[in-house]
Structures are given as C-alpha cells and as structure tokens.
Amino acid sequence: MKLNKKFVYASIASILAISPMLPAVMPSNTEVLAAKTDTLTLNHNSYVYTAQGKRTYYNGKGTLRMGTTVNGNAKTTSINGKSYYPLTSGVYVKAANVDVVNKQVQDGNLELNYNSYVYDKNGKRLYKFRGSKKNTHLRKGTPLKYSGSVEKIDRNSKQYFLVNDDNYNQSWLPYKKIGGKYYYNIGAGGYVNAANVGQIDNKPLYTTDVSVKVNTTSAIRVGTGKERTSIKPGEKVKVDRVSQVLSGPSYRASYRISGTKTGFFATSIVNKKPRQQLLNYTYYTYVSASKNTDAYDANGQARSNLTAINGATTSFAKGTFIPVDEVLYIWNNKENKAELYYHLAPNTTVSDISLQTINKDSMTFVKAADSKFVSGPLLKPVNTVNEAKTDAKAATETDKQDLQKAINQDEKVKASENYQQYRHETYDAALAYAKQINSSNTASLQEVKQITLTLKNQQNSWFLPADELKVNSMLALTRPL
Structure with missing residues (x-):
C-alpha cells in the first residue's frame, strides 16, 4: 500500500512533539563533548594505532613527527601488553613516545635549558636526526627521551648529578665523555651536550664546578x-x-x-649564571622547619622563649632555616617515649636576633620530624633509644664530674686573647646554664651530658690559633640560599 506523504510527515511531527516522554540519547553525546581534553607532546616520531594495535591515521597522517602536540587522554591504556595514550578521534599513540602531558614533563626525559645541536657518538654534529634535519637543532625547554636509567652514586663523584629526595645523597644519568665534554644519549644515535641540560626526571641537574x-x-x-x-x-x-x-x-x-x-x-x-645548579655550602648543617614548630630543652619539653606566629605560640615559622650541630634521641618521661631531635648550633652561627633569643644558652633543640635537611654535613644520631631512656634519670654528683671540670676551665678561657677579642655572650650564657645544672638536684643525666659537651666545644674554640678561629668564625656565618 502506498503511504500518503502528508500522513508520514504528520506522524513524524507527532513523534517529535512527544519526544520528551521518550528515552533521550543526547546526554551521552553531551558528555563526550564536555569531557576533559589533555595535551600530549611527542618526543619521537610516532605511528598511530587502532584499539587493536593496528597502524592507522590521525587527521590524515599515519606518522606524527617528534615535537607534535595532539589532544587526547592523560590516562594510559594497555593494548597487546603495551601502554598507549588515547587520542580524541579514537586512535592511539605509544606512551613511550610521549614526553609532556598537559605541559608537565614525564619521567624518563631530560629537559634542555639552552638551544642545543644533536651529535653522534664521536661528538660530531648530525645533519639529520629521527628522519628530519629540523630535529638536529633543538630549542631551549625541549624535553627529550633519554637512553639508560638513573643510578645511585657516591656523593660528589660525578661532574653532573641529581640530588635524591633526602636532599643529600646523589644519583646520575650515565653520560659519555667525548673530547673533554659530556654528552647524554637520547637514542637513535643522537647525543646532546650535558651542559645544555637543566633537568632530568623533573629534578634540577647539578654540576660539581x-x-x-x-x-x-x-x-x-x-x-x-x-x-x-x-x-x-x-x-x-x-x-x-x-x-x-x-x-x-x-x-x-x-x-x-x-x-x-x-x-x-x-x-x-657575574655576567651569566651557570646553566646547572651548584650545591649549597654551609659550615654547619642547616635544616628547614617543615611546619610552625616549637623549641625544646634537653628533656624534650617545650621551652618558654617562644614567639607568636600567625596567632599560634611557636618558635620557628615554617620554612625557617635552622643551624644545627648534632642529632640525638631524647627520652620524654611524660610521654614515655624517645624522639629524634636536632641540637641548635651556637649563636655565633647566626645574625638573626630571633634565633639568638631562642638559643641564648646553646641548649635548644628542634624535633627532626618537624624539619628537613637543607645543607651541610649529614648528621647521624650520637645515641640510641635505650641510651636516651637511661639518660632521662636524675644525674648524680659522680655524673657531674666532667661538667665540674669544664666549669673550672672558666678562668683560663677568660684570660685567653681570643675570648677578649671576639664576642663571648654565647659562651657566657652557656657557662651560666652549666652552673645552674651543676647545682641542681633534679637535672637529668641528658642535661648534664649535653651542657658539658656544649661548654667544652665552645671552650676549645677559644684556644684555636687566631687565624683558624677567624676563618671558622667567618664560615660559621654562611647559610643556604
């Protein structure tokens, strides 16, 4: 039977009119359009693949050149056991060929901080790299997939190195030395000058000198x-x-x-700053307060010489650089446990009035858990938890014999030429504290040991040759950038 066109059009119109009552299909399309699009930058000429791992095309191209940025999804998927990034048109590129996702350089890449040519294994410039002449002259900021892997090394044993997460130990990406220069392997027979590299795995590259x-x-x-x-x-x-x-x-x-x-x-x-970072030098070890934190005494109790910071009563604001010279366990009798503390270096190390006030007698401590290493010698605990627990008991007169000997050196110290020539307020405050502890019936063995060590160290400095004391006094005032 032949349908009347008017009847057909009227029926379609009726269906459209009642369509709100029917299941909708539009939201799924809307979700696709609104989905977040990520940007992916290639560090290698890359084929384009289907969901089955077969080669295909993207915007009419079967191969995307090194340095191309495409739209896709930052979450990888597995195809035939290999990792791929999905692109917006339903195709894929190998994850190994992507070095930047949403402008963030991925691990496994080094980043140039200077325009750089590409060289061969003999240090000769290449005139074609990865199939193109354009790839032989790379711009500053370009991330490149490197060959090899980052390895741990002995500290200060390599010309170019990375600092580990502990901010002290080091690693390196093996380089090749050619004609007195250092080069990193970027695969496909290509090398770049290490002097032109600023970061590896998103960590700054350091140089020895x-x-x-x-x-x-x-x-x-x-x-x-x-x-x-x-x-x-x-x-x-x-x-x-x-x-x-x-x-x-x-x-x-x-x-x-x-x-x-x-x-x-x-x-x-200096005309131009070095392309790579140099390590900080500080005579004393420096730690940085990882949060607003208190100062403590030798028994693990908060000291009273505090400052109001952001409405809270604390001694050190987050980010404060703190010079320290010892790390040890302190047993807290009230909490019945030991914690690791740093002992603040003498006040001769700082010009900061706040630190001088907090550590006037050189008997101030900060929790290791509230701070992180910045620079200087790496300190190791001088005692154990069990030793700290033993030292929490009250000191006897026998325990104070070494302290009394140190106190008895006072006249000799004050007669020295160095004492009379240099600032001695720090020593005088430590001596006063030592006498107070020596006469106390409740002072802990930990307090006695610590003030004895502090007093002896300061006394020894007064008897150094004048030139050596002058150098040490100058270096003691160095602090990290």
Missing part, C-alpha cells in the same frame, strides 16, 4: 689569610658552591672559588 666570568671595573679582593687573592675584571673563575655570606650588616648570595674555603664573591658581579 663551573667557570663564571666576573663583570667588574676593577680588581676585587676575596678570601681570608693564605687564601687571600684578587680577581681581575673580565676574569673567568671556576666556582664549586653557592652560599649566603655575611657582608656588613646583611647577607649576600655568593659563589665560592673551587679549592678554597673562604674565596667567596657576590653572584651579582
């Missing part, structure tokens, strides 16, 4: 004692560390001349 050019109109004098020397205008100087050094009433960022202790000069007089 580097040459910088001084930009001054006249020679400058640097160093102390036998290390005293001059640097001429325009001279290239090899440096190995950075630090903040006290200069007059304030600190200034400084480089240290390689092979010296005191050869510091301001970073501001």
Whole structure:
C-alpha cells in the first residue's frame, strides 16, 4: 500500500512533539563533548594505532613527527601488553613516545635549558636526526627521551648529578665523555651536550664546578689569610658552591672559588649564571622547619622563649632555616617515649636576633620530624633509644664530674686573647646554664651530658690559633640560599 506523504510527515511531527516522554540519547553525546581534553607532546616520531594495535591515521597522517602536540587522554591504556595514550578521534599513540602531558614533563626525559645541536657518538654534529634535519637543532625547554636509567652514586663523584629526595645523597644519568665534554644519549644515535641540560626526571641537574666570568671595573679582593687573592675584571673563575655570606650588616648570595674555603664573591658581579645548579655550602648543617614548630630543652619539653606566629605560640615559622650541630634521641618521661631531635648550633652561627633569643644558652633543640635537611654535613644520631631512656634519670654528683671540670676551665678561657677579642655572650650564657645544672638536684643525666659537651666545644674554640678561629668564625656565618 502506498503511504500518503502528508500522513508520514504528520506522524513524524507527532513523534517529535512527544519526544520528551521518550528515552533521550543526547546526554551521552553531551558528555563526550564536555569531557576533559589533555595535551600530549611527542618526543619521537610516532605511528598511530587502532584499539587493536593496528597502524592507522590521525587527521590524515599515519606518522606524527617528534615535537607534535595532539589532544587526547592523560590516562594510559594497555593494548597487546603495551601502554598507549588515547587520542580524541579514537586512535592511539605509544606512551613511550610521549614526553609532556598537559605541559608537565614525564619521567624518563631530560629537559634542555639552552638551544642545543644533536651529535653522534664521536661528538660530531648530525645533519639529520629521527628522519628530519629540523630535529638536529633543538630549542631551549625541549624535553627529550633519554637512553639508560638513573643510578645511585657516591656523593660528589660525578661532574653532573641529581640530588635524591633526602636532599643529600646523589644519583646520575650515565653520560659519555667525548673530547673533554659530556654528552647524554637520547637514542637513535643522537647525543646532546650535558651542559645544555637543566633537568632530568623533573629534578634540577647539578654540576660539581663551573667557570663564571666576573663583570667588574676593577680588581676585587676575596678570601681570608693564605687564601687571600684578587680577581681581575673580565676574569673567568671556576666556582664549586653557592652560599649566603655575611657582608656588613646583611647577607649576600655568593659563589665560592673551587679549592678554597673562604674565596667567596657576590653572584651579582657575574655576567651569566651557570646553566646547572651548584650545591649549597654551609659550615654547619642547616635544616628547614617543615611546619610552625616549637623549641625544646634537653628533656624534650617545650621551652618558654617562644614567639607568636600567625596567632599560634611557636618558635620557628615554617620554612625557617635552622643551624644545627648534632642529632640525638631524647627520652620524654611524660610521654614515655624517645624522639629524634636536632641540637641548635651556637649563636655565633647566626645574625638573626630571633634565633639568638631562642638559643641564648646553646641548649635548644628542634624535633627532626618537624624539619628537613637543607645543607651541610649529614648528621647521624650520637645515641640510641635505650641510651636516651637511661639518660632521662636524675644525674648524680659522680655524673657531674666532667661538667665540674669544664666549669673550672672558666678562668683560663677568660684570660685567653681570643675570648677578649671576639664576642663571648654565647659562651657566657652557656657557662651560666652549666652552673645552674651543676647545682641542681633534679637535672637529668641528658642535661648534664649535653651542657658539658656544649661548654667544652665552645671552650676549645677559644684556644684555636687566631687565624683558624677567624676563618671558622667567618664560615660559621654562611647559610643556604
């Protein structure tokens, strides 16, 4: 039977009119359109694949060139046991060929901090790399998939290295030395100069030392004692560390001349900063407060010399650099447990008035759990938990014999030329605290041991040769950038 066209059109119109009562299919399409689109950047020429792992096309191209950015999904999927990123048109690229996801460089890549050519294994420039001449001259900021893997190394044993998460131990990505220069392997027979690399696995690349050019109109004098020397205008100087050094009433960022202790000069007089980072130098170990935290005494009790910070009563604001010289367990009798603490270095290490007030007698501690290592020597606990528990008992007169001997050295110390020439408020405060502990019937063995050690260390410094004391006093004031 032949249908009347008018009847058909009328029937369609009726269906459309009642469509809100029927199951809707539009929301699924709307969800697809509203789904978050991620950006993926390729570090390798890459084929395009179907969900079955067969080669196909994306926007008419079967191969996407190195450096191409495409839209897709940042969550990988597995096809035939290999990892792939989905693209928006239902195709896929190998995850191994993607180095940047949503502008974040992925692990397994190094990132250039300087425009760089690509070289062969003999250090000769390549004129074609991964199928294109364009790939032989790479721009600053370009991430590149590297060959090999990052490995742990002995500290300060390599020219280029990474600092581990503990901020002390080191790792490296093996490099190849060619004609006095260092190169990283980026696969396909290509190498890039390590001096042009800024990051590996999103961690800054460090160098043992580097040459910088001084930009001054006249020679400058640097160093102390036998290390005293001059640097001429325009001279290239090899440096190995950075630090903040006290200069007059304030600190200034400084480089240290390689092979010296005191050869510091301001970073501001250097034409160009090094491409890689240099390690911090500090005479004392520095930790950083990981949160607003209190100061404690030798028994693990909060000290009363506190400061109000953001409405809370605490001693150290989050991020404060704190100089320390010892790490030990302290037993807390009230809580019946031991915790690890850092002992603050003497006040001669700082010009910060707040720190001087908190640690006036050099008997202040901060919890290791509330801080993290920044720079300087890596400290190891000087005692055990069991030893800390034993030292929490009240000290006897026999326990105080070494303390009394240290107190008896006072006249000799005050007669020394060094004591009379240098600031001695820190020593005087420690001595007063020592006498207080020595006369107390309730002082713990831990308090006695700690103030004895503190007092002896300060006394020993007064009997150093004048030149050595001068150098140590200068270095003690270095702090991290």
